[in-house]
Amino acid sequence: MAWLEKSLKETITNEPRTYIAHYFQIFTPCTSKSGRITTFNQGYRQLHKDAHVTFRSDFHRRGQGVRVVLCGFDHDEPSRESITSMCSDICTARLPLFILCPNDRTNNDLSRGRWIPNVFPPNQLIPGRIKNQYRFVGQLMGIAIRRKHYVDLKFPNLLWKQLVDEQLTTKDIEDIDTESFVIIKIIADNIEKSQMSELRFDIVSSAGHTYELIHNGKDIPVTVDNFKEYCTRYREYRLNEFCRQITYIRQGLYSVVSKHFLTILTANELQEAVCGNGRIDIELLKRNTRYNNTSLESPYIQRFWKILSEMFNEEQKKLFLKFVWGRTTLT
Structure with a gap:
């Protein structure tokens, strides 16, 4: 989608900005549903007010932009590790934003492992903090598109369809x-x-x-x-049921990537632009691996690739990729 790449470059924010460094600490997994001790909440508190500008900044311009450091990772832009870690909190019970879909809770095989927006009483306002957190989810999607820092968001098709204004059906x-x-x-x-x-x-x-x-x-x-x-x-x-919640996500996404370009995409195209290709191509990873003081022919390297390709399931491959590269997708 060359036209999308062109549009992203044309909408970069190049206004001079004060250089700020954000430091994210590492916490053990949090079981509290308040979500206060999570990387997402740390990132939200520090970044959400200016994310509509900083996430569109040209991070390679010296003396500008926002620098995010996660546990010693030091980059000139919000790092893969930072974005991946924040997004890994989204589809969990650690935050009050999303819940597992009913099919998952009833052990129906259809759409297992998919997370839907949390449900709020239809005649009551959604709290302001929750609204802004949904917007921040959309802004993280936006920077994933801009920087190609693909993230593993386990949303069903209905959410992606609503983000690009496709009509929902009973199916x-x-x-x-x-x-x-x-x-x-x-x-x-x-x-x-x-x-x-x-x-x-x-x-x-x-x-x-x-x-x-x-x-x-x-x-x-x-x-x-x-x-x-x-x-x-x-x-x-x-x-x-989720219209208001998805509207806030859409607002955040549109603040980083123009709606005029995103509404041209289909739901599947938007999902791929945010999440990349979900399948881990081991042969692609092997072709792009460089070795120090060893080679592909070494017996223990051969055993490594055999275990990774034949014994690891897709989720384990994603965890391995996150460990070595800070994200869970290759393309």
Whole structure:
């Protein structure tokens, strides 16, 4: 996508800036859902206010930009290690921003390991700090695109589609929650038989909480007469459950990479621009490996490549790559 490369260069921020060094400490994995002791939160606190400018800066211009140092890594730009470490916190329970999709929690094989935005009551405001953290997630996506510091974000297709304004379908919802529309099908088969008298105008969210579809919905039974309205409101909730959260992510992304260019991309193209090619090509890695005081023909080097290619699964290969290179993708 040569046109995207050109557009990124044309939108670099070159205004003079004071040189700042940020230092991230190393912490052991945090089990607290508050997410306060995480690299993401450290980066958020130090960078989010100016990220819309610094993440578009020409980091190679001397005396300008922001320098981020993670545990001794010293670069003239936010390092691969910094970005990878911050993003590795996103799809975990260490932050309150994302949760595993319902299919994962019900052991359904479809979309296992995919993380969706956390669910907030539809009639309540999302806290300001959470809004800004979602924006910072989008800004990290933006710098991943600009610097090709690909990150491993395990989001479902519906999130990528909404970021590029593609229309969602019921299939996109069923991809993360196979049972999401089963209730409507059951009602359609049984409502004429008056077997749904216990059902009300409420819904169980993707996080397992119950919300009313209309005011006092918990007291309004679903009947033959209002079944169509119930279906309409049910589908509307499902298709818009994460709309606000993804809007904030989109705002952050657009602040680093222009929306005029991103909306030309498809959902799959955007995902690849942010996350790269998820498969670890061992032969590509082998061709680009340089050896000191040894060679590819050495027996222990041969054993190393054999173990890496034949005994490591994809997740283990990503962890190895992160250890030696600071990121989890090759391309």
